[in-house]
Amino acid sequence: MGGRTTMWPKTIHWQDIRFGVEIEFVGGAPEQVELLPGWIMSLDERQIDEQGNESGSELKPPPMLWSERGQIDEMLRRLLRQGAAANWSCGLHVHVDLRQWGEPIVTPLLETALSVQAALRTLLGTSEHREIFCPPVTGDMLERYRDEPSEKALRYRNGRPQSHRCGINAAASYDIGTVEIRYANGSLDYDEIIRTVELCLRFVSAVGAGRRLSADPKLLANELEAPVDGYPPEVPPPQWYKERIWLENALVPVMTTIVRQMVRDGEILHILPVPEGIAVSVENPDGPLCSYKFRPTGTGWELISD
Template structure:
């Protein structure tokens, strides 16, 4: 049922805590907490590193569990770097699917301000692209998950305000926050996300037409929301105006890798799709003898290829299936 007023402290939440370094296998987990060893990040040398720490569904009164687990994690030498983020999931049980369309509407109105308040690092925007008006139109025509996700690079399927998570987990996922292992920054971020979802659920935010929304394109090409817009959103929600994880610039080599991928994807995607029609390129990495191309099919099955340019064009050789 929507709208419905619910105390933000009574909403269930989870947070995906990405990190590099440390010794993930040595971390003693509280009951229900999970260490996702296959969710690797990138350290400052370009190597896969770290993991992702996830709690069971928590309530605000359970937040001290995060302090305990962050302290245990940091004790092993783990840290958050430029490649890490915090993904906050907020449960939508009080409203059910009725809140999905309002979430899309409020994303169109407020996503730029929310992203500005959280100061999302530019190098992380590929992981949290904006909601666009076409998604609303698709969802009205067919209210299903596929209407709320983007085609393109697999790491950019999910928007910064990811309402499609309702169909996966019964949540909305806020993907804008930068990574941190500092309790105060993590708990401020969780509070902001809880307050935002509670305000959407109560119908307290301004709809897109009244807000003068631009269609959420600012994350991709237009100017970012002003500091005043971000501060106004925090005031409207009663959330902290600062104290969130700061952005960290990616090293030059990572930006060069991203530029190389952007240049090669249009060249190599038709070649990959000639082998696997619905695959999308996840990553392209230089390796001895050419480039390793990792692609992903619907259903999250990954496969890898070795490709190299030659006088007769690009060759493509299968390497292995990475995930069954």
């Protein structure tokens, strides 16, 4: 964020702040959707359909203002015509531009997050199974950032790549000059999406102006003059997915010890059952994603392919 205007507090009307939104979906034909200028279809960002297969994609606009929000409506119509849908595996992430304040807003953003993040998560109705993708900002994180401001200080630490980015993800300020708010469930409904965008814009505008905000969800919405409801609803996952996650969580401690003998500082992205045993995908901090297959034996886990 260096080299840009840096001033906090600074009052900026929420409609004058640029934003982006990541719209995850399943189904459809993402390769065939005609995109408006500047829009991106991230074909490598796949979700999970009802049968457990990779599906859909992630659609992203260029940075836009509130007055340009009609583009979102048009692109949603194009997705829906192709048969796309949002299910329990999808999320909705809103990026709000911080560059009008610059780096000085990051500390107050973290301080505010500590007091209101639970209220924001409640307003947006985050599904329980999606909480791994939006863990809380912590007091330790704030202290690390005060001691040594950096992107690394803003990453949640628990050894799983899915949960490095907090629900109020200020680390995005180092990548693209935004804060990413990750709590919302997936949706292809224009009204639900635009209410979510409005809430996030109003929240960041209030932090930028130096306002103190309530930790009560309804009071917070009223203070921000944002909708109290009408956000993407919670969609519970199927039982097979819950069981997959229970198995994965049980295996992660054991498999972490094994894979780190092969990938230094590797972190397990996911573990999936396969006919031969289990497939383990490992994020390599110094290279590409690695994948291994193991099967259990009487003496431990045997590597059968890599």
